[in-house]
Amino acid sequence: EVQLVESGGGLVQPGGSLRLSCAASGFTFNSYEMNWVRQAPGKGLEWVSYITSSGGTIYYADSVKGRFTVSRDNAKNSLYLQMNSLRAEDTGVYYCAREGIPAASDYWGQGTRVTVSS
Amino acid sequence: IQMTQSPSSLSASVGDRVTITCRASQSISTYLNWYQQKQGKAPKLLIYAASSLQSGVPSRFSGSGSGTDFSLTISSLQPEDFATYYCQQTYSTLYTFGQGTKVDIK
Numbered sequence: 001e002v003q004l005v006e007s008g009g010g011l012v013q014p015g016g017s018l019r020l021s022c023a024a025s026g027f028t029f030n031s032y033e034m035n036w037v038r039q040a041p042g043k044g045l046e047w048v049s050y051i052t053s054s055g056g057t058i059y060y061a062d063s064v065k066g067r068f069t070v071s072r073d074n075a076k077n078s079l080y081l082q083m084n085s086l087r088a089e090d091t092g093v094y095y096c097a098r099e100g101i102p103a104a105s106d107y108w109g110q111g112t113r114v115t116v117s118s
Numbered sequence: 119i120q121m122t123q124s125p126s127s128l129s130a131s132v133g134d135r136v137t138i139t140c141r142a143s144q145s146i147s148t149y150l151n152w153y154q155q156k157q158g159k160a161p162k163l164l165i166y167a168a169s170s171l172q173s174g175v176p177s178r179f180s181g182s183g184s185g186t187d188f189s190l191t192i193s194s195l196q197p198e199d200f201a202t203y204y205c206q207q208t209y210s211t212l213y214t215f216g217q218g219t220k221v222d223i224k
Contacts, residue, residue: 035213037161044204044215044216044217045153045155045161045206045215047213047215059211061212062212095160097161101166103149103151103166104163104166104172104208105151106172108160108162111160
């Protein structure tokens with residue numbers, strides 16, 4: 001069974017940092033591209049970042065570029081999102097998602113909540 | 119690429135035929151996906167590549183369109199279909215979602 005489990009969320013002050021993790025199981029992690037998607041409270045979905053199976057190609061939304069860094073450790077079946085210089089507008093639930101179908105996310109984690117507030 | 123869904127919300131009854139539209143600000147070929155999200159849950163992929171039904175998704179869901187105009191149709195709305203629906207383009211390397219369409223009970 002495919003499983004994606006996010007962790008690392010929490011309360012952080014503006015300007016602070018947080019590292020999210022996504023533990024993958026039930027599939028060959030190193031064969032799949034992955035995405036991070038977030039959702040502010042009461043708002044819609046916002047795509048955040050994409051990383052290829054090898055980690056060789058990475059894209060970011062303009063809203064996080066230069067502040068967030070996505071990475072993966074295929075030996076540990078894990079995906080990461082390092083978030084620096086956090087702002088109030090980064091508050092929300094962060095999901096990791098597998099791109100199991102070309103250009104579509106077929107499995108999602110349950111999400112981890114990030115709150116940026118003083 | 120901006121994605122615009124309409125309507126933003128709709129009220130419908132069980133058994134109704136429901137259509138949600140999604141318009142892209144430029145041509146995206148058929149790089150268009152549809153997701154369903156229920157309150158407090160992760161999104162679920164319904165349709166990929168504009169018209170391909172994801173495995174396990176009921177056949178009452180269908181998608182169509184290409185270029186800039188797309189639609190998601192639920193042929194006969196069921197109680198479990200009350201949720202928010204999002205389109206997503208993956209033509210550009212910077213993926214974008216529509217703002218969502220909330221489907222609730224009339």
